[in-house]
Amino acid sequence: MRTNPGAIWLTAVALFLGVLAVTQVRAQDVYSRSLQLETPASLTTLIAGLAERNNAVRDEIVDLRLRTTTARDAISSGKGSLAEAERQLAQLRVFEGESAVSGPGITVRIDGSFDDRALSDLINELRNAGAEAIAVNTERVGPRSWFAATTGGALTVDGTAVNGPWAVRAIGASDVMHVAMTRTGGIIGQFELIYRGTRFSVSKDTAIDLPALRTALR
């Protein structure tokens, strides 16, 4: 049989090509989520998030220690612990959305087309940034609130229609929340690219009043 140098070359190249192609596909295929694969920038953001969380837990530990001591002292001096019980009740009612609340915060205004999943993402982002209480227009968002859209395109919070333009108000550290919303590449920036023609604005407020949940949780 006559050997053709071209054919040999071709075979060799094709073989090598095949090996490389497989390697490349494999490298993409085995998608790993190991922290080791995160970039330094992502890791730094993660670390900041963890540190912030830890500080919040640490603050609450200090607060609870003090309250435990105060309650113990009050009981041993015969005063009872009604003050602590009332404080705890008030805190839980805020946490559950059962009481109307006031405080500093931010308002995100949305004027134009928007949808329920984006609204849900916005609420998630506000909670990320430490929002303690949130409302969409006059509807308070509770721990079990859900977002949907009617066939007519209106948005609903827990089944109640909320019509645009929307004002999403959140009580919490206004500087932190403002930066979290408006930073480069942040959620508002993403919305502006997706919902072209919709106007988004974020403002800081020194005092926001939010209503209680329409129906208390079961």
Place this chain on the structure above:
Amino acid sequence: MTGDTPRGRTRRAHSLALLLPAVLFGLLVTVQWRTQQDRSQLTVRYNAPLLDAASSLQNEQNGLKAQLADLRSQLDEIQRNAATQSGAARELQARIEDLQARAGLTERSGDGVTITLDDSRTASAALKEIDKSICHATDLTDIINAAWRGGADAIAVNDERIVGTSSVYCVGSTIMVNGTLLSPPFALVVIGPQNTLLATYDDPSQLRDIKLRRDVYGLGFRVTRASGLKVGPYRGALNVRYATPR
């Protein structure tokens, strides 16, 4: 040069036949090389200390949460004992315990559904499709939203209880819930009315994107009816500092 002889034509055909694989070869080598390049000098230099910092913060958080849980139960104990002293205190204590249960601060058990969400393990996805075959933070928020819509009483994602201040936080490809780093597969335990929950997840208009990616790109998504489920209490901070009741 060979001229337009039959031999020359064969040579040219061979050269042309080699051209395409050669170009592809070059392309692949470049892609491969760039993939290596992405893990830049910075990654090599800073990742080890950053990884150490992240894992030590996560460990610290576990310790802090344990301390917090301990303090909560101490205070509860004091309050419960004190509540025996008067009718008003007893009533207050009952309301507190009721609210704690609804807020997700106590363990909850019952029937419901379990949901698994996972990156595709089978697809030999092309570069552009990787994004569609893996799970994202928004998938989790969509699944949680559907659970509340279906009347869920309690939800946990990989043992992290979902409460009023919980959020799904995503950085790079890492997902954090309640400040805890989580990775797929995600196991959601949803306690609530089974039929309504299943009907919500079966509704074709719900979670359309997730179902499509499951069918086309092999994303792992499964909802199963389950009994005797249990979710643990929320262990993080309540964080009520700026909001005051009016």
